[in-house]
Amino acid sequence: MISGMATSGSAATVAGSSGRIRWMLRFLHRTLGHTLGIVFVVIGLTGSMLAYWQAIDEALNPGVLLVAASPPEDRQYRPIDQIMSSAKAAMKPGGEARILIMPRHENAAALVLYEIQRSGGVIDLHEIGIDPYTATTVGQRAIQEDGRTLSMPFIQILMSLHSALLLNEGGEILVAVIATFMIISIIAGIYLWWPRNGNWRQAITIKRGASPARRIFDVHRVTGAWTSIVLIAMLFTGTYVIIRQVMPSLLSFVAGSEKPLDSYRSAASLGATISPGDAVKRAEEALPGGKLYSLSLPQNREGVYIVGRQSVEEPNRAATYRNVVVDQFSGAVLTIQDRDKFSAGETFNEWVYPLHCGEAFGNFGRGVVMLLGIVPALLYFTALARWLNKRRATSK
Known part of the structure; x- marks a missing residue:
């Protein structure tokens, strides 16, 4: 009981x-x-x-991000230096190019993001569309002006x-x-x-x-x-x-705690910088395979080129984890980020987004x-x- x-x-x-x-x-x-x-x-x-x-x-x-369809025989991209020259000519006064993003498909424009420094530390962001087959400007737009979110x-x-x-x-x-x-x-x-x-x-x-x-x-x-x-x-x-x-x-x-790619520095020099096209060639030699995805430009005399070379195996199509850092003066390769050599943790990081x-x-x-x-x-x-x-x- x-x-x-x-x-x-x-x-x-x-x-x-x-x-x-x-x-x-x-x-x-x-x-x-x-x-x-x-x-x-x-x-x-x-x-x-x-x-x-x-x-x-x-x-x-479409007036900024797309280009007219080209015949198959004409679908050859113009040299990177020509594309960057066209973008520079189209920039507003005070503009400084920051990054080039290559077209994501055959009718997409190459995109150049540039900044304009305003008073008070405010940075305006603008984007230019370049026809990669002719290296001519398609159009441009403001990404952000006067720090206002709703201007985007x-x-x-x-x-x-x-x-x-x-x-x-x-x-x-x-x-x-x-x-x-x-x-x-x-x-x-x-x-x-x-x-x-x-x-x-x-x-x-x-x-x-x-x-x-x-x-x-x-x-x-x-x-x-x-x-x-x-x-x-x-x-x-x-x-x-x-x-x-x-x-x-x-x-x-x-x-x-891998060192961020943009923390590398070019060796001090009073000489001329190599061209964006030369940086792309050095990167291709250092990291064959894949295709050019992006090119980050030096922001000052200590800055570096960061060349992204995306492969078809990458899960992330809006970025790449195959990057080469190039000294803007000597053209020396400072480091290579290669996803094929990632640790398990780095691979996890790559897949999250x-x-x-x-x-x-x-x-x-x-x-x-x-x-x-x-x-x-x-x-x-x-x-x-x-x-x-x-x-x-x-x-x-």
Whole structure:
């Protein structure tokens, strides 16, 4: 008898403890959703559009980003020095070229980003489109003027909204913190959803013939269950990308503390610099294979050329991890970044952004990310509708 009472008491204690945990997690899940959920919606919807950001940008700005189709026999790029000379001639007074990005497809323009120093330390950013087949200027646009975020083109505004909520100071860190809290909320949601009675069929399906209120709850519950792991992965990779950009020292344990490419310095010299074309040739000799993707230009007498040579095997199509640093005076190769020789941590670093935006899996991956970006809105508004329904029912 005493043994039976003890067993019953133990069961009650376990049930009570489980009930308290569920109450706490339900409160946490609901509170985080109500307070931060709308930000999650904004991040998700902007991320959905940014899955195809390059195609959207080209559609909105064809006069800068696209060139007329050329016959196959004429599809030979003009020399890099000619392309850079055309860009320099088209720059506004005070402009200094910073980087050349080669065309991403045969009808795309080569892009030269340049800066103009304004008073008070403000830097204006402009972009020039150059026809790579003729080395003539296609057009140009302002990327940012007077430090104003809303002066940027539509896609750049979307990027700022997605990664920093349009905030110039601390916006990225705020987004990373919110993303971390949303991961916690999703984990709490998984615990609350997990079928304690083992009825998995009910847990992953929407009940037929149910009331509207029940269907809303089921849509929220089932959508969250099917997408939770991928949502956590998206939030984690996005947070990782932000921290890597804003506070790289915090993540040095993952890929080591490799010296940044732009921290190398050219040897002091009073002589003339080598041309951009010469730097590209030195890089090709040092790191064969792939194709020219980018060329960062020296910003002062100590600066260096950084030549990016992208390979088809790279998961990241918006950057490259095959780079050669070249002394602007002697043409000496100062260092080579070669993804084929990466450690496991460096390879992880390389894959994080392509996984976040979906481009690691081509158009299929981008399509998944585009659809996934809608999910936070669906979760938020079904949760809001359920909360309002319960409030109305309670007030009656």
